[in-house]
Amino acid sequence: MISTLPYTPTLDTLSRVRLEIRALQPQLVAWRRRLHQKPELGFTEYQTAEFISQQLTTWGIEHQTGVAKTGVVATIKGHRPGPVLAIRADMDALPIHELNDVPYRSQHDGLMHACGHDGHVAIALGAAYYLSKHQEQLAGTVKIIFQPAEEQPGGAKPMINEGVLRNPDVDAIIGLHLWNNLSLGTVGVRSGPMMAATELFQCTIQGKGGHGAIPHQTVDSIVVTAQIINALQTIVSRNVDPLKAAVVTVGKLNAGSALNVIADSAHFGGTIRYFDLAYKSFFKERIEQIVSGICQSYGAQYTFEYQPLYPPVINDPGMTDLVRSVALSVVETPADIVPECQTMGGEDMAFFLQEVPGCYFFLGSANADKGLAYPHHHPRFDFDETALSMGVELFMRCVEKFSSL
């Protein structure tokens, strides 16, 4: 079962990882690379789910497939009574054409595991395998949730709706993201908000088109849109408390078809990010106020759509303390724990954390010396696979600590 990949673990980084998990490292790498070669988009992770299910079956682990279409949920019951802890791993890839020239390069043209979710699945499989070999010592139950479609439209919510946190009822949840903004050997842990709420908006400005040389007979949708986009920049700078972080980004703008024609309509849209739930409906209202006010003053019409995609990822203080103390026991020095690790990126792990206390954390995976430091979602993204066994060790220590509380 142990493959013979040309791989040398960094001994220092793994010095506090138990031998049994260190021995799994080549297998974790093999799983990860197999998954990397077969990336699948959200809710189409059929091969991924089948592979997960095959492995779980081989190890005799009870599991359910087809949860929220392609999700898989494994349940490992300990031989002693105790609480129920869930471990969540997302499994979808991105519509990116891989530019890495590696033997395990994506075989699905135009698709790539460019966020590390292949690693998340490998770590979760490692955890499942390890737990299945240690059921006598395990107190309580561990549910391993292989979740589809994190990148959009989101698989966490439908999994919750299908009862993934019930029967047996989950007491707490943990999850990790391999993180290339942090070096291998470090762990980012933060209590409270650590990833932002993600909301999307789209807007069409309907003016009155006409000849580029006869503007007074038109309502110029491009001029109106330009005013709106400029005014949107004042939301963060003038309306949001300067001590609170927020982003308003207009990422898309389409208008016009010819240099001498005034565009009849213009279309634009973007994304909103914030941490504080006090701003839950604020951005929707404020953006529409600006759109509506400017349109009115220029005689234009508009349509406005707003979609709150994911809430902020908010970690429970108690579960964060647990993860932090576990991480401290795995990293080389306390300085390897990055305490105020926050990003304006979004994550639908947020929905699980709204239901049960939990902690989502970052596991450093960058290694610039090996050229493994491209950012997430980059066509050359790759990570140091040494992080895989470190991830399994972290999860196992969390399970052990949680069940002995």
Ligand code: NI
């Ligand atoms: Ni991701």
